[in-house]
Amino acid sequence: MENHPKDAETGWDPALYDAQHAFVWERAAEVLALLAPQPGERILDLGCGTGHLTSRIAAAGARVVGLDISPEMIAEARRNYPELEFVAGDGCNFHFEQPFDAVFSNAALHWMRDPDAVARSIAEALVEGGRFVAELGAEGNVERLVEALRRGREAIGFGVERDFNPWYFPTIGEYASLLETQGLEVTYALVFDRPTPLEAGEAGLRNWLRMFAASFWSDLDARKQEELFLVVEQRLRGDLFREGRWHVDYRRLRVVARRAE
Numbered sequence: 001m002e003n004h005p006k007d008a009e010t011g012w013d014p015a016l017y018d019a020q021h022a023f024v025w026e027r028a029a030e031v032l033a034l035l036a037p038q039p040g041e042r043i044l045d046l047g048c049g050t051g052h053l054t055s056r057i058a059a060a061g062a063r064v065v066g067l068d069i070s071p072e073m074i075a076e077a078r079r080n081y082p083e084l085e086f087v088a089g090d091g092c093n094f095h096f097e098q099p100f101d102a103v104f105s106n107a108a109l110h111w112m113r114d115p116d117a118v119a120r121s122i123a124e125a126l127v128e129g130g131r132f133v134a135e136l137g138a139e140g141n142v143e144r145l146v147e148a149l150r151r152g153r154e155a156i157g158f159g160v161e162r163d164f165n166p167w168y169f170p171t172i173g174e175y176a177s178l179l180e181t182q183g184l185e186v187t188y189a190l191v192f193d194r195p196t197p198l199e200a201g202e203a204g205l206r207n208w209l210r211m212f213a214a215s216f217w218s219d220l221d222a223r224k225q226e227e228l229f230l231v232v233e234q235r236l237r238g239d240l241f242r243e244g245r246w247h248v249d250y251r252r253l254r255v256v257a258r259r260a261e
Helices: 014-020 029-035 052-059 071-080 115-125 143-155 172-181 201-212 222-240
Strands: 042-046 063-068 085-088 100-106 126-137 184-197 245-259
Touching: 029 052, 029 100, 029 126, 029 245, 042 052, 052 063, 052 071, 052 100, 063 071, 071 085, 100 115, 115 126, 115 172, 115 184, 143 222, 143 245, 172 184, 172 245, 201 222, 201 245, 222 245
Parallel strands: 042 063, 042 100, 063 085, 100 126
Antiparallel strands: 126 245, 184 245
16 A cells, blocks of 8 residues: 555556655655654554565564555565565554554555545554554645546546546645544644656656556556557646656645544
8 A cells, every 4th residue: 555556456566666666665764754663662554565664664673564455565565574574454444453652654545545444443553642653645646647637538538427536635634633533633744745756767657657547547448548648648748747757746745643642
């Protein structure tokens, strides 16, 4: 779930994820600093993906568990870091016998479409006074990309009568209120724009679309997919392509909360 491409039914490509989308964990230094893991703490990495941030948390001396809904991601995380514990599970409904001092999540929560259930599971997983530290997509995240995909579908003769958007991008107020209803007191919250350059030059946007936006084109055959990608590239080139690279219009929400004692 660490920015989980596609959905659980279509499967994930850990190789493409690690090779072309390393920015997902490489840009997590600030949110990791907010977590400030301590030796001996028990920490859950919710939506751990291929385990790179889980490993960084463990390097601080914490006892960390990585949880992800994707079997492919969990298998790759176990190959990457066989000394760490990784568990396949649903972020909307998980339970551990032993509680955690902290729950951490980076770029994963916006893939979980039942945020109330996620917040409830997080609160129940924490010790009293335990902290929740996360970064996820905020309202307006990849807005230009989504609009280009919708317009692109129309341009190639396919409608947008159903909701193709797989993400949950809340406002700062919406998300703070949601956490508070589950007994999590928000102590820090920030929304910020983070335009993010992609790898692979001209191919960067298509790699991103294949990794993260399959719901917008999974009903199309190969020829129509190619047409859609061309239209999207044409619509976005003036705004999002510069200096030989595509840049995604990311907008992020960073939050820290504590479970009431």
